[in-house]
Each structure stands twice: as structure tokens, then as C-alpha cells.
Amino acid sequence: MDQELRATIAQWLVNAGVDTEPSGGVSTSIMVLACLIVAFVGYLIVKRGVVRTMNMVIVRSRNRWDDIFMSYGVLEKVAKIVPVLILNIIMPLALASHSVLASVVDRLLDVTIIILLVRAVYSALDAANEIADVNLVSRRLPIKSFVQLFKLFMFFVAIIISISVLADQSPVYFLSGLGVATGLVMLVFKDTILGFVAGIQLAANRMVSPTDWIQMDKYGADGAVEEVSLTTVKVRNWDQTITMIPAYALVSDAFKNWRGMSESGGRRIKRSVQIDMNSIGFLSEDDKKRLSKINHLKPYFAAKSAELNAFNAQVVDSDMPVNSRHLTNIGTFRAYMLAFLKQHELVRKDMTLLVRQLAPTATGVPIELYIFTSDTRWSVYEDIQADIFDHIFAILPEFGLRVFQGPTGKDIRSLHTEE
Template identity: 75%
Template sequence: MDQELRSQVSHWLTSVGIASPDDGVSTGIMVLGCLLVAFIGYVLVKRGVVSAMNVVIQRSRVSWDDIFMKHRVLEKFAKLVPALILNIILPLALTEHPLVSSLADRLLDVLIVILFVRGVYSALDAANEIADVNLVSRRLPIKSFVQLFKLFMFFVAIIISISVLAEQSPVYFLSGLGVATGLVMLVFKDTILGFVAGIQLAANRMVSPGDWIQMDKYGADGAVEEVSLTTVKVRNWDQTITMIPAYALVSDAFKNWRGMSESGGRRIKRAINIDISSIGFLTAEQKQHLGKINYIKAYLERKRVEIAEFNAKVQDGDMPVNSRHLTNVGTFRAYLLEYMRNHPKVHQEMTLLVRQLAPTTEGLPIEIYIFTNDIRWAFYEDIQADIFDHVYAILPEFGLRAFQAPSGADIRSLKG
């Protein structure tokens, strides 16, 4: 096909009165003429077709074509035009020099392959950026596939270029790769493992850009910025960067906080230890005092009726061991539960518990198990601090004390 096109061009040049080199026309002038034609073709394509396409892109409403223009995809493909023109007409100017013509022809073929690969690379980069803008990369490791395709194209271009320069079939060189398979596996071990890991990460949606992951083995605790073919880039909360091998996320354990982010709630699971010696039954004065607290008015009234009905059926009800009575710690737990149910920053559609855990040497733990409706770290910490500020401050109202281990000075005073 190439030879047929060249013969048609040669016939056309002869028909318009342009002699061939064997008619005495200087080969150098013909080469310069070929270069001039190629340059004119490039200018026409770039200033005409590419510029017109860029104007259309700028006026369009969609944004993905602007990214292609940003990466100069059309400009890079336009550089193929002069190479193709030279590939067709330059051998015609070198018919008197077959060796030079053959060498120029092969070099131009290699140049066309290189320019084509560069154009495809820029198109792939643009496609990767479009995927990032449209958040497709959060579902699929687009960059890994782009890098893999680039690597594949690189090797194909190398094999084609070598086969063109050596004037051998590409199959001849591909068959030789079988012998070097072991070496290829060794050199590209991380690439192969990373690609397989990337497929597993994508199929199982284990990690995506924007996820908050924690992997103590590699010192990673922050947001995933990039998932590439061989590594995962994590920007830690202290602004340091951690690079994790992609296959490590498949073979090792790590924590992904994406579920918390998508749920809209962030967990608070924290206990306050009550000094057991401060726990007791409520006195009449304490009941009267606590009855003024809005959150537990209904609770105290309901318990008063319930306990009165029970105690009326019990003999010797004046003894605490035979009858039921309200405790300050139970009333405190009921207050905390109502306080959380009415807190504007507590997620009411998720688990909400105030529970009593097994007592320890550090007192009786009352655990608050809730979710905040603001998952942002700083705001979450503020909400948690405000809640426990209130919890510690309200303890004396119920006659309770938080457990605090005595200091050395306190122990020495007890001994004295």
C-alpha cells in the first residue's frame, strides 16, 4: 500500500512537470522541497484543523474536552502529519541513494511510532484526569490501568521499532521473549504484583482515592491521594507522605474509615469510671432536687409509681433490703440517656447506648456509646469534649464522684 501510494505521488509529480532526481535535479533541493511540503502540511493541520477544533472545544458546554485540550492531545497527534508526509515523499527524492532512502524510511517509521505513542500517552493522561474529576477513580483504579496500558504500549513500540530497524518481523522478537520470561518476571515483579493487587482492590472496593486508611505497619494514617500500578500514596494527618506497596494492602491488614464517612456518623465509645463508694440510694431530698431536672422528670415520676406499687406488696418494706429504691447511679444513667437523645450533635438514627460495664479496680464504668452527626475530625473532637465536660460537671448533682487514683502525697497522709 505504501509503495502504491508513492508511485501515485511520483506519477503526479511527473505529470505536473517536476522531474525526478535521475533527470538531473539535485537531490538536496528535492529533500528541502520534501521538508517544506511537510512543514506546510503541519502548519495547515495545526493552524487550521487543530485551532478550529480548540475553538469548538472552548465553546462547548461539557468539560471533558477541555481536559483533552489542556493535555494538548490534538497538537501531539498533529505532529504525525509531517512525519507521514515525509515517509511518503522523501524516498522519492532519494531514489539515487537506495541505502540512504532505506535508512530514512526506517527512521521515519520509528519516528511515526514514537509520535503516535506520545499522542496516545497524552490521551490516556487526559482520560485519567477526567476519571478523577468525575470521581470514577473512587470506584476503579483508573491510574493503574492507564499505567499498565502505557507500559504495554511502550514494549510494543520498542518491539516494532527494533523490528523496523532490523527489517525483521515483530513475531521474531516476540518469540525471543519466551526465553527471557524469568528475567522479565524478576525485573517487573513489583509491577506484576501491583497490577494483580490493583484488580483485587478494585473488585472488592478495598481502597480508593479520598479514603481514610490506617496501616500501622507502614506508619500510614491519613487520606489516600493516589492509587497507582505499584504504590498507594497516603498523605498522613501530619502532612507527611507514606508510600505503601499496592500488594501490601491485599496481603496485610489495614483499617479503612470509608464506612464511617459514608454513614454520616462517627462513633464515640468512651466510659467514665464512677467511684463505687459514692454509689447509694437516693434520699427524699435528692429526689426532690433531681425532680427539677427536665430530662428525668418523667423518669422519676414513672419510677416513683412503679416502686410504690411494688413496695406496697412487700412485708417489712421499710428495710432497704426488702424493698426497691432508686439509686443515684441508675438515675444518672437515665439522665445521660435522655441527654444524648436530645443532643443536637448526636446521630439519632444510629446506635445510642449508655450502659454499665463490669466494675474494675478503677471503679464502675458507665460507657457512652453514640455516634456524632458530624464526621469531621476537629468538629468530632469538639463534640466529644463538650459532652464529657458536661458529664463530669454534672456528677455532683447526683451525689457521685469520678474515680481518681490517690497520689503519693495522699497515700503518705493516710499512713500518717
């Protein structure tokens, strides 16, 4: 420690009539005991005076960040440095007649100060990380990755300085030796280095942030991101299992982030119903009269009737269905569903809204709904989707349509019975 400060303290003791160079073992023990008492008193003054007063001020403060610092005990850890610092200054004076012991104690106290200082800084970094989480800063920047990197850096610096203090050598000597072992360090901390670089890329491009819903089939991840650390990304899947993904894997491999869906305020429904081809046909006059009473179809029938009558009036032999144009039950059903969805209070009207017919397949003619719900919450989204398709299945018979369903064993037996 500072030699000038020790010399000043020694001069104060001499002026007070205290022998600073005791020769007897008893006198040395008394001096050591006095040093310990002074250090303990200093600790009590700082702990019960300064720290307690500052904690009282923090409790009364309306700010949230100082409460977090208090919960991590940052001030208490700083207070523990005070007695060691006092001992580091005055203990060599008590052991002046034992130069070797004084040197060993001085070095050990120096290392203790380094360790306590690192612990206090670690606590402050943890508190800063939680403050960033509370203020949602971590959603834009990988604060935890930076905190872990700084902790790692401080750990190596503390190790190097501690070894240099114990060996009584300059830290530059050990740093030069560390440079020779750079290749080994790169190999040992390959994942850490890759994870840090990946964390920077993830933050710069806003690829993934805590609370994002991501899907990465390669690692079996499908859920919300809970934590983005220096080397891994923690994902809590919807089945409540935890998946740990290497940070660099999110940069090198493909994954799906559903954040855009959440931010847009609309969640897509893209599902089709298979219509039995045998149930498709033209609408009869009775069908038109009956379906025209449906409120959603009144504008449709009015417009289509005028259009078809004008066209058919110009056609020779318009009584033949092949020569003229007629309404079909499947086309009328599509028009009904489009009008129904446009008036649905939970369907976004400012986003894509389609009711389209896809190419026929062996299981029928698909009528697909391509819409977006106004509520992106999973449970609500599923309820909206189920309600819409419940309505579709129940309303299809009104149009003379049937959903395609493969024959069961009972159906096949009934066919044989009929034959």
C-alpha cells in the first residue's frame, strides 16, 4: 500500500508516545490486537453508520433502480473492504520487527482487497443487469452477455494481479506469458468467443430478444425466450420444458421468430375445409329464395341477379345450363363466408382477408380461409379459429354442401348391405 500514508501514521504514533518498533512478542501481539480492533471499529462505523443511512435513504426513494442495488447488497460488500484496507495500512507497522511476516501479511491483505473488490463489482453488475431487465433494455441489447464478458475479463485481471502480488512481480510479466498462451485460450474459450460475437450480431440485427417466441426445430425449441446469455439462449417451450441453444447457432442456422406477428397485432389463420365434389351444383330457384333471406347474402344476390340476368338475356337458348350462367352453391358459400368474416369483430379488416378455392384433390375441393385475428394471444386465437370453423361445419348443409370424410368400416358394410 501507499508507503507515504504508512509513514504519516507511524509519525502520528511516535508523536503520541507509542513505540512503533516493538521488540517483544507480547508487544507485537498487543499491536496486532489493536489493529484488529481498529479495523473492526472502522467496519462497524461504515456498516451501521454510512451503509444503514444510505439504505434508509434508498427505501424512502421512489426510484426502482436503487432498491435493486440494495437487494444485491452492493453497499454491504463495499463496506467489507474497509476493515481489510485499514489492516493493510496499519498491520505492517505492528509487524515492523518481523519483516518476513509483515511482507506475507501485506501481500495476503492485498489479494483479499482484490477479491472483495471483484465481489462488489460483480454484485453491482448483477444489479445493473436486473435494472436493464426491469426497464426492458435487455429486449434491445444483450446486457447479460456484456455483463458476463466483463465478469470474465475482471476474473482474469484479478487472477493476474493476485499472482503478481504474491510473487512480487510486475503484472506485465504475466501478461506477456498470457500472450504466448493465446492459442490455448482461444481453444478453451472457443464457445465463449463465438457466443459473444453471436450476441453482438443478435443485438445489432435484433434477431432475438427475451420474451420473443422462436421456433427452431433442429434443437427442439418452440417457445418463449427467457434469457440471452454470453454463450446460450434459454427457451421455455410451451410444454414447460427448457431448451438451451448455443448463441452462435442462432446466427449460423435458420430459426423462426414470431415477434413480427405479435408486433403487428394480427395472427394468421390459414386453414381449409374439404368440400365433397359430389355435393357441388347449381342453385335452384327455391334455393335462391331461401338463401336470399340470409342477411349477409342479400347484397350478393341483388348484385349477382342483375349481372346474370343481363348476361343471359343475350344468350340464345338460355334455358340450357351449359349456355347460360348460374349461381353455384359453392360460390354462394364463398360469398357468404367473405361477408361473414368482413363483419366479424375479431377479424382484422386492414390485413389480408381471403376466402379462396384451391386446386381439387383426392379429398375434395379445398375452401381456404386466409385471415388475421385481432388478438394474438394463443388461447384467444384458438378460440376464434374454432368458433369460425364450428360455424362453417354447421352452416354447410344450408348450401347443400358436405364436408369430405373418408368412408369408415361401418359405411363400407352399409354399402354391401344395400347391394
